[in-house]
Amino acid sequence: xxxxxxxxxxxxxxxxxxxxxxxxxxxxxxxxxxxxxxxxxxxxxxxxxxxxxxxxxxxxxxxxxxxxxxxxxxxxxxxxxxxxxxxxxxxxxxxxxxxxxxxxxxxxxxxxxxxxx
Amino acid sequence: xxxxxxxxxxxxxxxxxxxxxxxxxxxxxxxxxxxxxxxxxxxxxxxxxxxxxxxxxxxxxxxxxxxxxxxxxxxxxxxxxxxxxxxxxxxxxxxxxxxxxxxxxxxxxxx
Numbered sequence: 404x405x406x407x408x409x410x411x412x413x414x415x416x417x418x419x420x421x422x423x424x425x426x427x428x429x430x431x432x433x434x435x436x437x438x439x440x441x442x443x444x445x446x447x448x449x450x451x452x453x454x455x456x457x458x459x460x461x462x463x464x465x466x467x468x469x470x471x472x473x474x475x476x477x478x479x480x481x482x483x484x485x486x487x488x489x490x491x492x493x494x495x496x497x498x499x500x501x502x503x504x505x506x507x508x509x510x511x512x513x514x515x516x517x518x519x520x
Numbered sequence: 521x522x523x524x525x526x527x528x529x530x531x532x533x534x535x536x537x538x539x540x541x542x543x544x545x546x547x548x549x550x551x552x553x554x555x556x557x558x559x560x561x562x563x564x565x566x567x568x569x570x571x572x573x574x575x576x577x578x579x580x581x582x583x584x585x586x587x588x589x590x591x592x593x594x595x596x597x598x599x600x601x602x603x604x605x606x607x608x609x610x611x612x613x614x615x616x617x618x619x620x621x622x623x624x625x626x627x628x629x630x631x
Binding site: 441494 | 553555565566567570609615618619621622626
């Protein structure tokens with residue numbers, strides 16, 4: 404149980420275009436989802452916390468107009484990178500928490516590799 | 521604010537041997553959890569072990585165990601009988617409203 408999927412797993416886009424990444428909880432309802440960014444050999448950097456039905460909470464230094472997060476249902480959150488540039492190339496990971504368990508464990512998606520050319 | 525510190529960027533262990541990965545943390549909470557996550561080359565984050573701060577007994581999951589020293593705010597991971605599949609990046613993490621990760625440590629296993 405507690406499976407999180409991400410789509411696509413790898414995307415290449417041209418500079419200036421936008422790309423959407425989907426994060427789905429497959430067998431549970433996720434009131435809260437998290438989006439991370441990770442560079443090679445580095446730790447995960449939290450970008451934003453996404454709550455179903457409300458606006459996402461962005462971490463300091465993350466451009467909310469560039470990284471649009473929508474959490475329209477209890478099983479789906481999306482991250483849209485708008486007007487992507489090569490410096491946005493990175494590995495993006497989402498996770499979800501089951502609040503009812505009250506154990507703070509997060510279940511991670513397999514990640515999405517974004518390459519902007 | 522909470523912080524998690526992993527000061528060793530890399531470690532290496534011989535197959536079948538034991539290795540300990542260090543982690544220290546700082547928190548103002550009285551009750552909290554601590555996690556170790558594994559990230560293999562596939563980059564899928566996998567929960568290795570969880571420790572609840574109010575439990576004095578150290579958590580154990582098969583070959584993985586922790587040495588939790590609450591007063592010293594230390595939370596190290598011991599991997600016994602290391603296997604080639606243990607090679608990965610390991611992250612210590614402390615969750616409250618959001619998960620705070622350490623910088624991670626790259627573990628290599630020598631055959």
